[in-house]
Amino acid sequence: MRIGIVGTGNMGRSLGILWAEQGHEVLFGARDADKGAQAAELAGHGAQGGTDDEAAQFGDVILYAIRGVEPSAVLSSTAVLDGKVVIDCNNREIPEGYAFGPLMEESLAEKLASQIPQARVVKAFNTFAQEVFELSPEPLKDHAVSVFLCSDDADAKQVVAGLAEQIGFVPTDCGPLRSARMVEALGDFIRFMIGGMKRGPYATISVHELPEATDRRLGGRQPGS
Ligand SMILES: NC(=O)c1ccc[n+]([C@@H]2O[C@H](COP(=O)([O-])OP(=O)(O)OC[C@H]3O[C@@H](n4cnc5c(N)ncnc54)[C@H](OP(=O)(O)O)[C@@H]3O)[C@@H](O)[C@H]2O)c1
Structure with missing residues (x-):
């Protein structure tokens, strides 16, 4: 699969x-192509580096890992995302003292989907810290860590479920994109x-089914009553 990373941060x-x-096949995109190239060098395995535009063009699947900036401000044209699976891993900013307001009326994932209506947005990978990836795929898979998946496109969700499973997570279907309101609250x-x-950063949250x-x-x- 060709995967474009838009926003090569953590x-x-x-x-x-x-x-x-x-x-x-992975292309790491960044505002500064050198940063994408550095990530590609660290990755090895034939990965490439470039700009965010190049990553969006390259991937059949796109990871959109930029908080609070809409695609039209990052990419020369968002039409390049049409028909593609776009993974949204973003969480909102943490307010002072973790004093979050009431449950959100619209999730970041729904907002992203409204900004790129022809893309197939899937919420995923927002309920654990970067450190958990450092355990992947071994010994992570021994711990049955959920990746919560929300999308209005069942096939796109299946693609991301496969990508999660390959790196040691347990894909956990959460239904439509609207469920991202709950999944982002879990984040x-x-x-x-x-x-x-x-x-600490190795705390995470998963769904487990117990024996009856x-x-x-x-x-x-x-x-x-
Ligand atoms: N880190 C975690 O443990 C974690 C876990 C779950 C979810 N998340 C979520 O994932 C998202 C990314 O987190 P992160 O930790 O990867 O953040 P990060 O390390 O700070 O990286 C942020 C990325 O966004 C890019 N960016 C920021 N403003 C931009 C703009 N105006 N135009 C283009 N690119 C821009 C940055 O590019 P430059 O390098 O050029 O500045 C960088 O690549 C956030 O929404 C976060 O809440 C993070």
Whole structure:
């Protein structure tokens, strides 16, 4: 698969390297092409560096890892994203004292999708810190860490599920893009745990299904009143 990284910061560099290791063709894009080239050199595996425009042009899948700046301000033309799978890993800025307001009315992912309406936006990879990628794919896969996936395009979501699984995560379907409101709130919560509650950057959040209780010694679930 050809993957273009738009915004080679911590997220772009880390995910791009992991996907290059898995045999994907990766082009690291940055405002300064030298930064993209440096990431490509670190990645090896034939990865390339260039500008954000070149990355957007190159990829069938695009990682959009720029917070709070819309694609029309980053790319010469956003039409280059039409029909492509665009992964949104972004979280909003943390307010002073983690004093987040009420649950958002529109997620960053929905906003991004409205800015590039012909692209196939998938929310993913926003519920753990960069450090978790350093464990990927081994020993990460022993820990069943969820990547929460939201999209209105089932095929695009399946593509990103595959990319998550290859690098040691458990893809966890969260339904439509609208669910990104909850998943971004999970991103807020985990950053509060990491920083506010001082659990550190290896804290994360996953969905696990437990084995069914066989004896129901507590009487089982009764109808609520
Ligand atoms: N880091 C994490 O642990 C983590 C985890 C989950 C989600 N996230 C989310 O992922 C997103 C990226 O985080 P990050 O840690 O990778 O950030 P970062 O290391 O600060 O990188 C930010 C990237 O955005 C680019 N950028 C900023 N303003 C730009 C503009 N006006 N035009 C073009 N490019 C611009 C920067 O380019 P330059 O290098 O040219 O400045 C850089 O490549 C954020 O939304 C963050 O909330 C981060």
